[in-house]
Amino acid sequence: MTQVSMTVNGKTVSGDVEGRTLLSSFLRDHLSLTGTHVGCDTAQCGACVVHVNGEAVKSCNMLALEADGAEVGTIEGQANPDGSLNVIQQAFQDHHGLQCGFCTPGMVMSAAALLKENPRPTEAEIRKYLEGNLCRCTGYHNIVKAIMAASGQDVSHIAAE
Amino acid sequence: MYNFEFKSPSTIADAVAALAGEDAQALGGGQTLIPTMKQRLAAPATLVRLGGIPELKGVCVEDDGSIAIGAATTHATVAREVADKYPALADLAGHIGDPAVRNRGTIGGSLANNDPAACYPAAVLGSGAMVVTNSRQIAADDFFQGMFTTALDEGEIITSVRFPVPQAASYQKFLQPASRFALVGVFLARFADGVRVAVTGASEEGVFRWAEAEQALNKEFRPDALMDLRVNPMNMIGDLHGSKEYRAHLVGVMTRRAVQACI
Numbered sequence: 281m282t283q284v285s286m287t288v289n290g291k292t293v294s295g296d297v298e299g300r301t302l303l304s305s306f307l308r309d310h311l312s313l314t315g316t317h318v319g320c321d322t323a324q325c326g327a328c329v330v331h332v333n334g335e336a337v338k339s340c341n342m343l344a345l346e347a348d349g350a351e352v353g354t355i356e357g358q359a360n361p362d363g364s365l366n367v368i369q370q371a372f373q374d375h376h377g378l379q380c381g382f383c384t385p386g387m388v389m390s391a392a393a394l395l396k397e398n399p400r401p402t403e404a405e406i407r408k409y410l411e412g413n414l415c416r417c418t419g420y421h422n423i424v425k426a427i428m429a430a431s432g433q434d435v436s437h438i439a440a441e
Numbered sequence: 442m443y444n445f446e447f448k449s450p451s452t453i454a455d456a457v458a459a460l461a462g463e464d465a466q467a468l469g470g471g472q473t474l475i476p477t478m479k480q481r482l483a484a485p486a487t488l489v490r491l492g493g494i495p496e497l498k499g500v501c502v503e504d505d506g507s508i509a510i511g512a513a514t515t516h517a518t519v520a521r522e523v524a525d526k527y528p529a530l531a532d533l534a535g536h537i538g539d540p541a542v543r544n545r546g547t548i549g550g551s552l553a554n555n556d557p558a559a560c561y562p563a564a565v566l567g568s569g570a571m572v573v574t575n576s577r578q579i580a581a582d583d584f585f586q587g588m589f590t591t592a593l594d595e596g597e598i599i600t601s602v603r604f605p606v607p608q609a610a611s612y613q614k615f616l617q618p619a620s621r622f623a624l625v626g627v628f629l630a631r632f633a634d635g636v637r638v639a640v641t642g643a644s645e646e647g648v649f650r651w652a653e654a655e656q657a658l659n660k661e662f663r664p665d666a667l668m669d670l671r672v673n674p675m676n677m678i679g680d681l682h683g684s685k686e687y688r689a690h691l692v693g694v695m696t697r698r699a700v701q702a703c704i
Contacts, residue, residue, distance in 0.1 A: 298444050300442045300478075302475075322479070323472065326541060336541045337544050337545050338541045341471060341476065341542075341545065342471060342475070343468075343475070343488075345447045346471070346492065390541070393540070394540075411540070411621070412538065
């Protein structure tokens with residue numbers, strides 16, 4: 281076992297892990313931050329997307345020890361300080377951007393990474409950025425709509441699905 | 442995934458020393474290796490992370506105008522930092538996998554793995570780039586030696602890749618939509634002294650140069666110059682995503698599109 285330390289959602293955390301412990305396992309099993317979902321475990325579905333040093337990564341495809349010393353952000357750190365939903369989360373609720381909800385943590389984390397680098401993306405840019413986030417309910421239309429709304433753009437012309 | 446000892450050296454020398462151990466394996470961005478280890482198709486005793494070595498990261502322009510990219514530089518960084526220097530290369534890097542994969546995957550990892558459908562081997566072979574390792578320089582024409590096989594020796598680490606910048610270039614990728622690898626990808630680069638055409642995704646032998654197309658384009662740089670040329674379907678990959686004949690056909694189509702994009 282090796283000790284790993286990192287900052288998760290602003291808090292310093294540490295734990296003893298094996299070499300093979302995935303970042304997703306460390307977050308879920310060691311820190312009980314189960315908001316990060318593991319869907320496919322093959323780095324295709326994107327349910328496990330978190331931010332490492334500000335960049336979206338698939339936490340099931342990264343070792344916990346690779347994140348030693350890093351700043352990690354998960355879905356649990358997305359809400360506003362007073363506990364209310366942040367603008368992306370609220371937009372997902374307002375526009376029904378989820379059905380079963382399993383892919384939602386990864387969708388929100390990818391959306392946050394997108395809006396940081398591109399604050400007013402077009403619909404095509406959103407769809408392209410979400411190529412690595414799969415929704416098995418196929419609820420993509422409202423997810424895209426929610427992200428457009430979260431970026432402050434008028435979505436009233438986009439029909440409800 | 443079987444367990445292993447994890448090492449994270451901070452210098453190339455320490456990484457080379459760590460890789461000298463028995464069953465040691467270098468870890469780039471892990472976007473191929475970690476899934477492979479999960480399936481127990483690889484089970485190294487020691488995993489040596491290269492991502493913690495600062496001298497392996499970054500992009501710089503050399504005195505001769507070539508672009509040197511550190512082996513541990515991510516696809517996302519390449520897409521961003523060479524956009525104005527070598528647009529076709531940036532375009533290729535910016536369409537590997539998806540954004541989260543591009544934030545982890547590295548050019549060195551892709552080349553050392555030499556997946557027959559990976560994008561970077563086409564850029565390196567098509568550009569006639571130089572693969573620099575901890576002990577030598579290997580020309581692209583000598584580096585790729587068949588599917589998942591390279592000229593790298595045991596324990597040898599790619600440190601950087603030097604790309605000469607062509608007058609014009611284009612990468613045309615026919616996407617395998619589930620994996621986002623190339624069903625067929627063609628990287629075409631036009632230099633003052635000739636055209637290079639490298640094809641990935643198509644051949645059982647991995648990335649290859651299409652010599653007949655290069656000769657035809659050196660005489661006449663037009664898509665129509667390729668109309669009578671065919672690659673031999675016998676050597677192509679045939680699977681549920683596309684037959685040998687289909688891939689052979691796509692090689693012609695994608696090469697003509699690349700020529701058109703360069704005119």
